[in-house]
Amino acid sequence: MTTRPRLADVAARAGVSMKTVSNVINDFEHVSPQMRARVQAAIEEIGYRPNLSARNLALGRAGMIALVVPQLDMPYFAALAGQVLEAAARSNWVVLIQQSAGDPTVERDALAGHFPQRMDGLILSSQRIGPAELRERTDRTPLVMLGERNYQGLVQHVAIDNVAAAQTAVQHLIDTGRQRIALIGSSPTDRRHPRLRGYRQALRAAGLPERADWIKPIRSNLGEEGERQMAELLAENPGSPPDAVFCVTDWVALGVIRALQTHGLRVPDDVAVVGFDDIPYGRAATPTLTTISPDRSAIARMAVASLDAQLTALTTGTSYQVSDQQASYQLIIRESTTGSHTKSIQ
DSSP states (O other): OOOOOOHHHHHHHHTSOHHHHHHHHTTOTTSOHHHHHHHHHHHHHHTOOOOHHHHHHHTTOOSEEEEEESOTTSHHHHHHHHHHHHHHHHTTOEEEEEEOTTOHHHHHHHHTTOSSSOOSEEEEEOSSOOHHHHHHOOOOSOEEEESSOOOTTSSEEEEEOHHHHHHHHHHHHHHTTOOSEEEESSOTTOTTOHHHHHHHHHHHHHTOOOOGGGEEOOSSSOHHHHHHHHHHHHHHOSSSOOSEEEESSHHHHHHHHHHHHHTTOOTTTTOEEEEESOOTHHHHSSSOOEEEEEOHHHHHHHHHHHHHHHHHHHHHTOOOOOOEEEEOEEEEEOHHHHSSOOEEEO
16 A cells, blocks of 8 residues: 655655745745755655645635635636636635525625635625625625626725726727617616626717617526517617627627527628627627627636635734726627627737
């Protein structure tokens, strides 16, 4: 039976103390580069793997964080979860993933720290939690909120600039010559919706009129909802439909394209369509879907790094200043707006 290499074996191979090996494994800054390289070489030579449970215990950590998202069967959240798993692994965290299905009770329980075991941190993509709930929160578990909602600086928040991204998408439609641009995925009375705000800013900057009857809400983030609202919009405008549609998600956009095609309209020749999120299905659709692509990897890295910094501040009694962090995005131009070519615009 092969004995698993121990910390003492690494110390003997490197000719250093066990304390030095521990300092290297825990990435303490006061170890010299030469000593760090020596210990790391010994670790690789004998195949030593740290006992993460013991390491986390020594650091006062549970070794686990929670990620709560609305729907894991949605490609955006599935891809985001994968990125969080990768980022967390680099910080030696295991991730508990929970689906809220938009249920406010599930989200509030997560916010209150109601998990089967202690968590080092929580990353929450919420559809229901607002500033009021955050002000009332008493749980001290480090927290990062994701998504497009405005949390008024009360908590660490990681997202892209949804207003600017939406404006970029609509400006692209304008640049291709479209002037009758509808929006599907928000209500004309929802002034807080950042993607609606970006849509309006682009129209205003171009001197184009905004029609309230061309701004259609959705009940859920489904292709069927996009198809239903697009069909309704076409029925209301039989002689002069929009020549472009900005959709607040790719799922909605794919439903919009289906409705246009079943009504005999060509995309993009008759109506151009832009989505948001860059889900994989958009790359395989006919036509392929122009979309806003958020940097999900950066969002995950920022969120995990913030939890790490918050936990360190909590355990050392130092302060941590929450902020709004913004990841980058790209406009990915595909067939649904220009026909045949694909390119990315930062």
